[in-house]
Amino acid sequence: MDGMLFQLFVYLCAAVIAVPIAKRLGLGSVLGYLIAGIVIGPALGLVGSETSEIQHFAELGVVMMLFLIGLELDPSTLWAMRTRLLGMGGLQVTLSAALIALAALTLGADWRLALAVGLIFSLSSTAIVMQTLTEKGLTSTQGGRSSFSVLLFQDIALVPLLAVLPLLASPELMLIDAEALVHAPEATDADTLVHAAELSLVAGLPGWAHGLVVLGAIASVLLGGHFLSRPLLRFVAESRLREIFTAAVLLLVVAIALLMTLVDLSPALGTFIAGVILANSEFRHELESDIEPFKGLLLGLFFITVGAGIDFEILFGDFTTVLGLTIGVIFLKGCILFGLARLFRLKTTDRWLFTLGLAQAGEFGFVLLNFSLSNSVIAAADAKLLSLVVALSMLLTPALFVIYDRLIQPHRSGVEPTDADEIDEQGPVIIAGIGRFGQIVNRLLIASGIRTVVLDHEAAQIETQHRFGIKSFFGDATRPDLLRAAGIEEAQLLIVAIDDRDRAVQLVEYVKRRYPSVKVLARAFDVNHLYLLRKAGADVALREVFDASLRLGAEALKQLGMHPFKVEKMARAFRRHDEAGLDQLYELWDEHPDVAKNRALLARAREHRETLAALMETDRLQLHDRTERGWTPPPKGAQE
Amino acid sequence: MSLEPQRTDTPRQHDWIRPILVLYAHPSPDRSEVNRHLAEAAGRTPGVTLLDLYGEYPDYGIDVDREQARLLEHEVIIFLHPLYWYSTPAILKEWQDLVLEHGFAYGTEGTALHGKLFFSALTAGGPELAYRAEGFHHFSIRELLNPLEQTAHLCGMVYLPPFALFSARTALEEGRLDRHIQEWSDLLKALRDDRLDISRAQKLPKLNGELANLIRKE
Known part of the structure; x- marks a missing residue:
């Protein structure tokens, strides 16, 4: 307990001090978190090996972020993005992977390793990029939307990547790992997010069954999200206990993440789908505002663990290699991104936002590196080195955003949010x-x-x-x-x-x-x-426009010579009649108004129009029943 | 159809000895059989300003400053209206409530209306005989208008008895209208030119009937 409180104290303290300072210096909150992590981790040594565990937990922040992004995108918006999503995203992943693999080959890596590394580094950091874009209000710009499309594609691509990577296992490593396993069964510290629990619904299943289970899981998210979640949320909302509603929302997210994990899918992808399905629900705003603080804190925690996980020994031991590889990756990815931005005709400023924003490797890199390690694709030393490259490239991203802010953004033309x-x-x-x-x-x-x-x-x-x-x-x-x-x-x-x-x-x-x-x-x-x-x-x-129209009509009557007070009474009677009609028709109205098919409504509307016409036509004698009650003289010859 | 509402910038009436303001109130002027003609006659008389209150303020939003200024320009103030529930139509009550302000019409500072003549020209549905102690309405028309009379006194105005047309619903058919309009016209001109015997008129139950005796020849 004491230990946990101390940990909590250290993490919170670091965040509370570092983030506002970074923000004030114009570096953005992400860099603040990363620096906080470096300070408490490698610099002061206040936190140690448990950071990787915390990191797995903190990845829930990424999951929640995708859920929130999903909530902002209803299915039709998503469909409208399909070109950018598949075209830009697909090209970015394949071209970056190919180029980086080629570079790795020239550096003397085995083709299997080279391809694995290429695929791992082709992914970018959804967490950093989306957080930064949101913070800077750039999500709705052309560059922001393109970045999001690519990131979303990468999330989806994680699924096939997890399937492909084990095929790239190197025969020698398999041999060594097998021996190590015999000597120390617990040595492989490879409980990655996808293997977070020993539980798995698909482990050891044949291919076709695996596929069925995965499809079933996705279908259950789709159907459950559509049919079950709303009644559930409505039921919980009726209790009028805010914290229980929050708990229900968290349960929803965690349950989906768990289900996805059990079938070896990206939990972020699962919650994203759930978000999209709930985007049109009446609970959208509440889901957003309830998840938002958790997402923010967990994401912050995630960034801190990235900073804390940087292994300074390796970094300083082989500084030039790490830095060289990092800059190399950023440069190669940047080239591909810039080319794509030109291909898809982004404006100059958006092109740079897209290029500088997505050039880093992402948090999925850690996941995939650990996964590769446990599947004998990569040697432990290499994995450590490359993890460092991933972390360093993420660390450099806020700096790239600063470049964008200082040098490119000022030239942005037109009105921007x-x-x-x-x-x-x-x-x-x-x-x-x-x-x-x-x-x-x-x-x-x-x-x-x-x-x-x-x-x-x-x-x-x-x-x-x-x-x-x-x-x-x-x-x-x-x-x-x-x-x-x-x-x-x-x-x-x-x-x-x-x-x-x-x-x-x-x-x-x-x-x-x-x-x-x-x-x-x-x-x-x-x-x-x-x-x-x-x-x-x-x-x-x-x-x-009702009042203005009525007044203009009244002015017209006055211009025609009608007495102003009579006009006033006419207008009042008209208003009352019209409003009564509105109330009557409302009872027959239904929400999905293919008005042409609502016969009762049409009939009543016609009837109402006819009474108005009758009212207007018989005006001379009968209108006063409505307009002049109380001012009508008694009938002629009537004696009191 | 309707009367043209009087212009806001009333023509100056100072050339006349007693410029007259007729405040006309009829909520359905196009149904009116008597008042409308009285209003038109007033409108045609030089030295008389006619104000159709319902026409000017159909939403009852009376402009107090403008109406007070209008009062200052005239020496005779006349309400022209049908008798509704032994009183004026609603807008004339609103006019009293708003325009006869403390400090303007009454109170130590409120002397703006002192010495002006005031009376009501009205039409009543019932026959004159009904307006007496033993009649259907139990009070004479002058008694029924006591609130107006006292209002005039409080404002320092000289109160005259009403110029009233009884059995107004049948006046047209019985051919009494033309004479009434003529008397109205004569009364307005006599007031304007200061030819009306004010002290004698003040004591009468109503202005019309003995009009010939009240008016000095030109």
């Missing part, structure tokens, strides 16, 4: 979206002395607002963490005036479910959107 502002203001009313609609709402509220917090995802809008002295913040209002930062927990009202109709509905739905005490007022684009918002729980939803 900037980092979300830090929100220091909490107000009783949150206005999401400060376009033409939100502005008027906000001005009225401010004029009435109400404090508002304004959120918009368009930096230009925010700048305009700042110029007029209106306090507003940059950020996507549909992000749970941003909403929380804006004070949704204390807010009385949320006004949804964002331009994206689907996201508006999602936002309403999320806030009403998560913060039922917050009243939500939403701008609807049309009747269907109004109904969607109402169904999502909006307390008030108004059609955006």
Whole structure:
């Protein structure tokens, strides 16, 4: 217990000190974690051999990151990426592997070893790259998206790689390993992530059975994710215990990771698939905000272990070789990447982002090196040396990003998403979206002395607002963490005036479910959107052009000479009739509106239109029943 | 159809001895059979400013400053309206509530309306006989308008009895309308030119009926 607390203390202490400093120096959090690891590991010797165990555990951070990435990508988006995913990713892996293998051959390696090394080094670090891109707000740039496609392909490629590597075992090593095994059965410290547990569902199975089990596992993730997870989460959510919901989400991720591990698949890939499946679910925001802190901490821990695992003895003992190999790998990969970026016509800045970002070897390198070691593909000394190269290349990546930041980024043209502002203001009313609609709402509220917090995802809008002295913040209002930062927990009202109709509905739905005490007022684009918002729980939803249209109609009547007060009454009657109709039709409306097929709705709509027409036509005598009640004179000749 | 709402920038009325402001309130002017014609007649009379309150403020958003300024420009203030529940239509009550502000119309500083003439020109559905102690409505029309009378006193205005048309629902059919409009027109001109016997008029139960005796010839 004491030992564990001490470990925890050392790791946390290192992170808390090193990361903010690195961030302040503009080096990014990843480099901060790596340096923290080096300080507590090889430099001060505070942590020792247990780092590799912790590293396996911390790889869950990578798994969670892929889950979160999956949540951001619904299946249709993923499908739209297919060219980049297969084309860029496939070419990157095969060409890098070939080039590095060739280089290894010229350095005198056996062809089997050369090929294995090429394949291992072709992979990049999803953890570092995605973390850094997110931190810098570059994920949605062309370069960021291309990088993500390649990384995703690499994750998928891990599956066949694990199958291919054992075939490259060198006969001599097999002999030596077999002898070593006889003398010291526990000597091979090869419990890699994929072999984390001794448990395996596929060990010793014939090929066809292996394939079936793997397919079954993937199918169970797909089907379970689609059919089981939502009822489960709904059931748990109804308990209204936040920590149990978090536990359920963690359980989901861990269970998938375990299942994938049992069938020798990449757990990251499994959770990614689960994420994609849940991307359209109503729990998306909650899953995101619940997993996010775990992902962040575990990923940080992972980076620390990478830093701590650097073997300084080998490094300094053979400094030139290690450095030479590292730079060689980065250079070769960089060349391939740059060529691909040209081939796929990335813009100059994006090309450099892509090239510098993905040139390192990745955390899967450790996994594959250990796996190769245990499969007699590579000798122990070589494995140690190459692990060091992987670690060093990862360590250099933040430096490459710094080069990108300092030298290339400044030349980026056009408007780019900037980092979300830090929100220091909490107000009783949150206005999401400060376009033409939100502005008027906000001005009225401010004029009435109400404090508002304004959120918009368009930096230009925010700048305009700042110029007029209106306090507003940059950020996507549909992000749970941003909403929380804006004070949704204390807010009385949320006004949804964002331009994206689907996201508006999602936002309403999320806030009403998560913060039922917050009243939500939403701008609807049309009747269907109004109904969607109402169904999502909006307390008030108004059609955006209805009032202006009605007023213009009223002005037209006035211009035609109708008495203004009569016009006022007509407009009121019209509004009341229209709103009553909306309520009636809502009862018949259903969410998947192939409106043409909803006969009841159509019939009622027609009926409603007819009553309006009748109302309008018989105006002279009957409209006053609606418009002039109380101002109608008593009938002629009626005596009191 | 409807009356043109009076321009905001009222033409200056100072050329007349007693410029007149007619505050006209009818929520359905196109159904009106009497008031509309009275309003039109007032609008045609030089020296009279006609304000259609429902037309000017269909949403009841009365501009207090503008209406107070308008009051200052006139010496005679007349409410022109049908009698609703022994009182004015709603917008005239709103007008009183908003425009007759403390410090403007009443209170130690509120002397803006002192000495101005005020009365109500109204139309009532019931016959005149019903408006007395033993009648259907139990009170005379002047008694029923006591709140207006007291309001005028509080504002330092000179209160005149109402100019009232009874059995207004049948006036058109019975051919009483033209005479009423003529009397209305005569009354406005006499007030404007200071030819009305104010002290005598003040004591009457209503202005019309004895009008010929009240008005001095030109």
